[in-house]
Amino acid sequence: MLKKYVTLFIGGILILGFVGCSQSMKSKDSQEQSSMVQKQEIHSFKRGDDYPVEIKIYTKEGKEVIQTIEKEPQKVVVVGSAVAELMIEFGQKEKVIGLGYIDKSFSKYDDQIAELPLITELLPSKESVLALQPDIIYSISSAFREDSLGDISFWNDRGIPVISAVNFTVGRSIDEYFKEINNFGLTFNVTDRTDAYLKEQNSRIAEIKKIAEGAEETPKVLFIGSARDTYYYYPPSWCMIDEMIEGAGGEYMKLSKDGYIEMSIEAIIEANPEKIIITEFQQPDSEAIKNKLLSNERLQNVNAIKTGNVMVAEYTSAINGGIELVNLYEDVAEFIHPKLFGGKEE
Numbered sequence: 292m293l294k295k296y297v298t299l300f301i302g303g304i305l306i307l308g309f310v311g312c313s314q315s316m317k318s319k320d321s322q323e324q325s326s327m328v329q330k331q332e333i334h335s336f337k338r339g340d341d342y343p344v345e346i347k348i349y350t351k352e353g354k355e356v357i358q359t360i361e362k363e364p365q366k367v368v369v370v371g372s373a374v375a376e377l378m379i380e381f382g383q384k385e386k387v388i389g390l391g392y393i394d395k396s397f398s399k400y401d402d403q404i405a406e407l408p409l410i411t412e413l414l415p416s417k418e419s420v421l422a423l424q425p426d427i428i429y430s431i432s433s434a435f436r437e438d439s440l441g442d443i444s445f446w447n448d449r450g451i452p453v454i455s456a457v458n459f460t461v462g463r464s465i466d467e468y469f470k471e472i473n474n475f476g477l478t479f480n481v482t483d484r485t486d487a488y489l490k491e492q493n494s495r496i497a498e499i500k501k502i503a504e505g506a507e508e509t510p511k512v513l514f515i516g517s518a519r520d521t522y523y524y525y526p527p528s529w530c531m532i533d534e535m536i537e538g539a540g541g542e543y544m545k546l547s548k549d550g551y552i553e554m555s556i557e558a559i560i561e562a563n564p565e566k567i568i569i570t571e572f573q574q575p576d577s578e579a580i581k582n583k584l585l586s587n588e589r590l591q592n593v594n595a596i597k598t599g600n601v602m603v604a605e606y607t608s609a610i611n612g613g614i615e616l617v618n619l620y621e622d623v624a625e626f627i628h629p630k631l632f633g634g635k636e637e
Contacts, residue, residue, distance in 0.1 A: 344477050346454060350443055351435045353460035358452040360427065363480050368410070368420050370430035370440070373607060374456055375404045376614050377475050378429075381484050389423045391415035392434065397575040397605070398613065414439040425451060427478070432458035454478055457611050462528035465496070468612030492617045496538065499624050499632075503540035506628050512541040513564035513595070515554065516610075517571040517580065524554040531616065532568060532609040532623065539624035540631070541566070556589050563593055566600040566627065570609045577603035602626040 343361045350356060367383070369375050370391040378384050379400045390407040392414050398404075410419050414434050432455045434440045443453045456471045457463070469489055476485030514532055516523035524546050527533040533543040544562055546554065571580050580603045590596045604623070607613035625632040 341480055346452075346474050346477060348443075348453070348455045348474070349432065349458045349461050350455070351432050351458070351460065353458070356443060358447075358454060360452050360478055364426040364478065366424065366426045368415075368423055368425040368428045368430075369407070370415060370428070370434045371457065372398065372404060373611055373613060374429050374431060375407060376400050377472070378407075379403050380488075380614050381475065381479065381481050383479050383481070386479075388425060389415070389420065391420075392431065394573070397573075398607065399615070417441050417445065421449075427452050427454065429454045429456070429475075429478070431456055432460070459529060463531055463610070463612060464528075465531055465534050465612070465616065468531065468616065469493075471612070495617045496620060499620060500538050502631055503538065503624065503628065505631060506540035509540060509542050510565040510627060511544050511562075512536045512566045512568060512627060513544045513546075513559065513562055514604075514609075515559070515567060515569045515584075517569055517574075517584075522554045522556075522559065524552050524558075525610070526550055530610045531612050532570075532604060532619070535620045535623040536568070536627065538620070539627045541623075541627040556587070559590060560593055564595045565598075566602070567593075567595040568602045568604050568609075568623065568626070570604045570606045572606050574606075600626075 342363060343359055346358045346360065347355055348358055365386055366388045367378070367386045368389045368391070369378060369387050372392070372394045375387070375390055376398055378387055384403065384407070387407050389410040390404070391410045391412075393404070393409070393412045410423075417440055420428065420440065428440070428446060428451060430440065430453065435443055435453075435455065440446070443455070446453050454474060456474075458467075461467065469492070472485050472489055473482075476482035514525060514530065514536070516525055525533075526545070526547070527543065529551050536543045544564055546558060546562060567584065569580060569584055574580060581601050584590070584601055585596055585599065587596070595601060602623070605613070605615070605619055608616045608619040621632070
């Protein structure tokens with residue numbers, strides 16, 4: 292059995308920059324996925340024409356809370372490169388008065404992110420953010436802990452609303468990421484831009500799924516996270532790429548129900564996937580990642596290694612969700628069914 296080869300990863304999850312602790316699994320029901328494409332679930336709601344707006348968010352522990360934004364924010368503290376990407380993509384860059392936690396995501400916005408006023412490359416303290424007197428804090432969920440920003444209520448007590456994102460306690464999914472985009476549009480009154488983005492992204496996802504219906508087989512695909520010569524398994528609730536694999540006509544191999552765990556070489560050998568997708572946190576050299584896996588002497592009898600069916604995925608879009616998520620979805624589709632999506636022989 293696979294489980295005897297897989298050992299629990301004991302301790303923190305900082306090696307891969309993970310911040311969640313949920314082990315609830317996302318639904319893969321195809322009808323629910325189709326419904327998501329056709330109509331985004333209401334995650335936030337407005338009162339009046341523009342402001343105030345009320346936004347539903349989650350605490351780090353997964354509790355739902357509502358944040359009221361009385362007027363359009365002008366002074367924004369941002370924590371996390373993924374959030375900084377949204378500020379740039381949707382025309383809000385000039386409102387950033389402070390940026391914390393640069394996670395080296397190697398996005399197309401790296402140069403513009405580098406121009407933002409930096410508080411610290413790590414998670415900022417309450418004191419450093421208070422000194423800036425922001426209108427609002429827009430942050431990854433993991434920053435709301437005692438040794439960083441503290442609890443969300445700390446800021447609300449001081450009249451500062453908070454919008455949190457990338458919450459692994461409630462689970463990561465494409466639907467959750469798109470809800471975060473919807474929240475962003477409501478927060479900054481740019482729903483025209485965010486709605487257009489979501490419409491285009493959902494249309495492209497729907498097209499991939501439609502094409503994938505023509506697949507004659509469902510290849511087994513193993514997703515591997517890598518860091519410092521160690522491999523990791525991600526349950527569906529801890530990543531985005533499982534939906535891409537299955538939406539493109541592949542099978543996302545599930546090795547354990549125990550959550551985010553270290554994965555042994557023996558587990559990979561016994562799984563014997565037809566295709567492998569690998570990612571590595573803060574590692575931009577995709578060829579080095581791929582060649583290291585392909586050249587592993589112990590894996591030479593694994594089908595995916597023998598056939599060279601290995602793909603490297605950009606970390607942020609594969610795990611957290613990023614602005615170029617559907618670009619990766621299309622790349623995954625071409626990798627799984629090249630004949631259907633790329634005009635190549637499989």
